[in-house]
Amino acid sequence: MISESEPSPAHWWARPSLHVALLALVVGLAYVPDVGHGFVKDDFAWILASRAGSVGDLRRLFEATSGFYRPVVSLSFALNEYASGLSPLGYGLANLGLALLAAGGIGWVARLWRLPPSACVFAAALWLLNLHGINMAVLWISGRTALFLTLFAVLAAAAVAKDRPATAALFLFGALLSKEEAVLLPLPLLLMLVAMGGKRGRIAVTASLFAAAEIAYFVLRARSGAMTPVTAPWFYRFTFDWSQVARNIAEYADRSCTFTLVCLLVLLALVRRRPALSESERRIVAVGLGWLCLGFAITVFLPVRSSLYACFPSAGIAWAGAAAATAIWRAAPPRRQQAAAIAAIVLALALVPVYRVRNVRWVELADLTAGVMPGLEQASRASSDGTILIVDERTTRANIASAFGGLIPEAATLVAGRRRSIWLVPPPSGTDAAEIVAVPPGPRDAWVLRDKRLVRVDAARWTGAEAIVLR
Known part of the structure; x- marks a missing residue:
């Protein structure tokens, strides 16, 4: 087992309870006011596809797919709808809870490696307060895919640290059922086991259990008809354009590592002592960096980039950063430790407005969408021919096209129980010319976006206007 001596927190500023309270305060101020305001884009499809009114419907979540195979996420949406209906607050609080659990798991793994308690809190904070990925995962309901993956991955790591290979395999299976990047999760877990000095026999048993979990996953996935690297849309197919891959590596290095590196540099500047990492700390850094690199081993080859892809790998840099911070802290005299602790409190609270500003987009x-949904329900119920003419307002960044994507029919189905064809004016930018049609003279009413609401007006003005039909 990786071990590290624990300094006794003799001063108020060194107490782990204070650090936990500070982290909870910062997270509460940064995210609680902004969670659960409404659904965005993929959320509508997730909720609609995950509806379950019977045990058979729950079983269907593990057997059918609309592209991805993420039954754990589907099950969470089904439970969310059962508990809170279509109130987005319940979904948002669930996402925040998942993020807190994942952060707690990261701290727990650090503790199992015998890092000091405050360093464990620091590891959780480095992940939870990262400026990239976490806000997207918390505020966008569909972002829970990354949160489930991270949670199950760190729980598997904890099971490995506790030498419980069967439990680790179960958590690996949960990660696989949450997001596709987990297919390579056995590699950092086995790296961790090797770094902990695991015996060959134990490593072989653990690897066999991991292989069984992977086989079970791929069998279930194949039966579901989920997309593969060959059948996926172009943006989910692997690219070996090395200029694109190099850019992905640079982008993800920034999104996952910059916050941790800046925190360590600030700590170094405050304590002004050259640290000396112990053998166990060097091992933790190596395991953390291995986790980071292997966590991106799939996504760096995808044409599309997403900050959500940084959530799972960032656990590794958080562990490495916590180990490095432990060495820095140990080298500092108490007076500079106090200065660093007080500076950390001030800086953490000063960052709250930064998080709030970064939340604005979501x-x-x-x-x-929350403002549009009542009007969409009214329009759906008022439609006699199954079509709705919606006129978007594109002068602002938040508009129907950007908030709903192509999933307005799914949103209408959720609120009214009936699927409608949506005529959207104007077509979103980038729409294929072959998909653009002219609005016929038929509709009597149009629903125009004004001040985040749909307002009913006469449709004659938009007869002949360019539109796209969403079904």
Whole structure:
């Protein structure tokens, strides 16, 4: 087992309870006011596809797919709808809870490696307060895919640290049923086991159990008809354009590592002592960096980039950063430790406005859909021919096209129970010319976006206007 001596927190500023309270305060101020404002884009499809009114429906979540195979996420949406209906607050609080659990798991793994308690809190904070990925995962309901993956991955790591290979395999299976990046999770877990000095026999048993979990996953996935690297849309197919891969590596290095590196540099500047990592700390750094690199081993080859892809790998840099911070802290005299602790408190609270500003993008989109949904329900119920003419307002960043994507019919189905064809004016930018049609003279009413609401007006003005039909 990796071990490290624990300094006794003799001063108030060194107490882990204070650090936990500070982290909870910062997270509460940064995210609680902004969670659960509304649904955005993929959320509508997830909720609609995950509806379950019977045990058979729950079983269907593990057997059918609309592209991805993420039954754990589907099950969570089914439970969310059962508990809170279509109130987005319940979904948002669930996402925040998942993020807190994942952060707690990261701290727990650090503790199992015998890092000091405050370093464990620091590891959790480095992940939870990262400026990239976490806000997207918390505020966008569909972002829970990354949260489930991270949670199950760190629980598997904890099971490995406790030498419980069967439990680790079960958590690996949970990660696999949450997001596709987990297919390579056995590699960092086995790296961890080797670094902990695991015996060959134990490593072989653990690897066999991991292989069984992977086989079970791929069998279930094949039966579901989920997309593969060959059948996936172009943006989910692997690219070996090395200029694109190099850019992905640079982007993800920034999104996952910059916050931790800046925190360590600030700590070094405050304590002004050259640290000396112990053998166990060097091992933790190596395991953390291995986790980071292997966590990106799939996503760096995808044409599409997403900050959500940084959530799972960032656990590794958080562990490495906590180990490095332990060495830095140990080298500092008490007076400079106190200065560093007080500076950390001030800086953490000073960052709250930064998090709130970075949340605006998602809050604006969520607020818009929340305002549009009542009008969409009214329009759906008022439609006699199964079509709805909606006129978007494109002068603002938050509009129907950006908030709903192409999933307005799914949103209408959720609120009214009936699927409608949506004529959207104007077509979103980038729409294929072959998909653009002219609005016929038939509709009597149009629903125009004004001040984040749909307002009913006469449709004659938009007869002949360019539109796209969403079914």
